[in-house]
Each structure stands twice: as C-alpha cells, then as structure tokens.
Amino acid sequence: MMLKLEAVNKIFNKNTPDEHKALNNLCLNVSQGEFVTIIGGNGAGKSTMFNAISGSALCDNGIIELDGMDITYMPEYRRASFIGRIFQDPMRGTAPNLTVGENLIIAYMRSTGRNIMRMPSKQEKNLIRERLSALNLGLEDRINTKIGLLSGGQRQAVTLIMATLVKPKLLLLDEHTAALDPLSAKSVMDLTNRIISENNITTLMITHNITSALAYGSRTIMMDSGNIAVDIEGNERKGLSVQDILKKFSAVKNKVFADDNALL
Ligand SMILES: Nc1ncnc2c1ncn2[C@@H]1O[C@H](COP(=O)(O)OP(=O)(O)O)[C@@H](O)[C@H]1O
Numbered sequence: 679m680m681l682k683l684e685a686v687n688k689i690f691n692k693n694t695p696d697e698h699k700a701l702n703n704l705c706l707n708v709s710q711g712e713f714v715t716i717i718g719g720n721g722a723g724k725s726t727m728f729n730a731i732s733g734s735a736l737c738d739n740g741i742i743e744l745d746g747m748d749i750t751y752m753p754e755y756r757r758a759s760f761i762g763r764i765f766q767d768p769m770r771g772t773a774p775n776l777t778v779g780e781n782l783i784i785a786y787m788r789s790t791g792r793n794i795m796r797m798p799s800k801q802e803k804n805l806i807r808e809r810l811s812a813l814n815l816g817l818e819d820r821i822n823t824k825i826g827l828l829s830g831g832q833r834q835a836v837t838l839i840m841a842t843l844v845k846p847k848l849l850l851l852d853e854h855t856a857a858l859d860p861l862s863a864k865s866v867m868d869l870t871n872r873i874i875s876e877n878n879i880t881t882l883m884i885t886h887n888i889t890s891a892l893a894y895g896s897r898t899i900m901m902d903s904g905n906i907a908v909d910i911e912g913n914e915r916k917g918l919s920v921q922d923i924l925k926k927f928s929a930v931k932n933k934v935f936a937d938d939n940a941l942l
C-alpha cells in the first residue's frame with residue numbers, strides 16, 4: 679500500500695457546544711499508482727483528511743502510513759519532500775513576486791529535501807525548461823516572468839509542474855480547477871491527467887464535479903460525515919452515470935446527496 683489510513687479521527691472544538699467530528703474512524707487504503715477521485719458535500723471532511731495526510735493539521739488519533747512509513751505526527755515540512763499538494767486558489771503555494779523559474783527551482787529544492795538555497799545547476803535549469811515546454815502552453819518563454827502575472831490556468835499548470843518535478847509518493851489535489859474558467863479548467867484537468875498517468879503518480883483528487891470524478895482516475899470515493907460512504911472501482915465504476923452514483927449514496931446513507939456545487 680502506498681497510503682494507509684487506520685481509524686483516523688479529528689474532532690474540532692472538543693468539549694464545547696460546537697464540538698464537531700470532522701473525521702470519524704476514517705480508514706482508507708490506496709495502492710501505488712492508484713488515481714482516486716473524491717466527492718462529498720460541503721463539510722464532509724475532505725480537506726480535513728488532506729490536512730491530516732499532508733500534516734498541515736494533525737489528526738487526534740489513528741495511524742497514517744505512507745509507503746510503509748508512519749507519518750501520522752511527522753512535521754509538515756518533512757512530508758513536503760514526498761507529498762505534493764495543490765489547492766483551489768492558484769495564488770496559494772507559489773511566491774507571486776518570484777519568477778516562474780525561481781518558483782520551480784524552490785519547489786525542486788524542497789522536494790529533493792535540500793533547504794539550503796544555492797544557484798541552480800545547468801541540468802536543473804534544463805529539466806525545468808523541458809517540463810514547461812512539454813505543457814505546450816508557451817510557458818518556457820516566460821521563465822523570467824513573475825508568476826503573479828500569469829493567468830489562473832497558467833499558474834495551476836506551473837503549480838502542477840512544481841508538485842511533480844521530482845515524482846512525489848503522493849499527489850493531493852484539492853479542487854484545483856474549481857476557481858478557473860471552464861476552458862482553463864478543462865485544459866488543467868487534461869494536463870493533470872497526462873502528468874499523473876505518464877508518471878504513474880499515486881493521486882487523491884477532490885472535486886465538486888461528479889462527472890469529472892467519474893471520468894478521471896481509477897476509483898471514486900464519496901465522503902460523508904468524516905467517513906467513506908461509497909467506494910467504487912473497476913468494472914463496477916465503468917459506465918456509471920452521475921445518477922447511478924447518487925443512487926448508491928442514497929441507498930447507503932438513507933438520504934439525498936447534498937452539495938451546493940455538485941450541479942454546477
Ligand atoms: N479549523 C477548523 N475549526 C473548526 N471546524 C473546522 C475546522 N476545519 C474544518 N472544520 C469543520 O470540519 C468539517 C469538515 O470540514 P472540511 O474538511 O473542510 O470539509 P470539506 O472539505 O469536505 O468541505 C466542517 O464541518 C468544518 O466546518
């Protein structure tokens with residue numbers, strides 16, 4: 679298993695009237711190379727699960743293992759060298775006043791576990807140029823442009839390269855196309871799919887779009903109340919329509935799947 683969550687719990691505002699169980703005995707096993715898409719209503723616990731896996735907010739108890747390592751309480755900066763995470767906001771995770779090239783070099787050094795800044799080698803510069811030109815977005819000609827000047831879609835494309843320059847053990851995508859216009863969203867999604875399959879990267883992708891959740895990846899999980907309600911892959915998943923999966927959810931949870939954004 680590349681990723682293993684065993685009975686992971688996270689309670690917010692414990693022992694107050696606002697107490698809320700965001701992760702409720704969550705268990706999940708993901709094999710090397712699996713591309714899992716994740717859907718679920720607002721507040722289902724999707725981002726909290728990503729926070730626990732990436733270390734940006736630790737869980738209360740349970741075990742999280744990555745490639746055989748217990749990372750449950752490992753500091754975030756140490757996990758960052760083998761876990762890539764991309765957020766909805768294209769501004770997040772990049773330094774807007776640094777150039778595209780500088781952002782990529784910093785990401786490269788972070789994922790190789792080096793935290794001492796130094797001048798990039800010729801080889802490293804070439805690697806970055808190659809990855810950028812493979813996108814076919816002309817970004818290789820904008821290496822010296824401040825990244826804050828790129829469009830949202832272009833920035834998410836660069837962020838994807840940043841997260842995969844050195845192959846991560848795990849890639850976490852948290853609605854990374856939701857803030858983009860439909861055309862850019864489609865282009866970033868296709869790019870994402872290409873990078874993941876070419877490099878066989880183990881990936882979890884949260885999306886509000888149930889159609890893309892079923893179109894991309896090899897397995898789909900529906901979360902509800904801090905747990906997994908539906909988990910489908912293989913033949914069962916092939917040819918499944920949005921209506922079919924919503925029906926499955928209702929059959930298990932005895933309620934209608936509610937997501938304000940799901941129908942957009
Ligand atoms: N820092 C926090 N403090 C208190 N409650 C939180 C915090 N983060 C998340 N929650 C609550 O935990 C639940 C799950 O949130 P989240 O994981 O962000 O859901 P999702 O990403 O599925 O929409 C929600 O009810 C949310 O209000």
Ligand SMILES: [Mg+2]
Nearest residue numbers: 724725726852
């Ligand atoms: Mg969320």
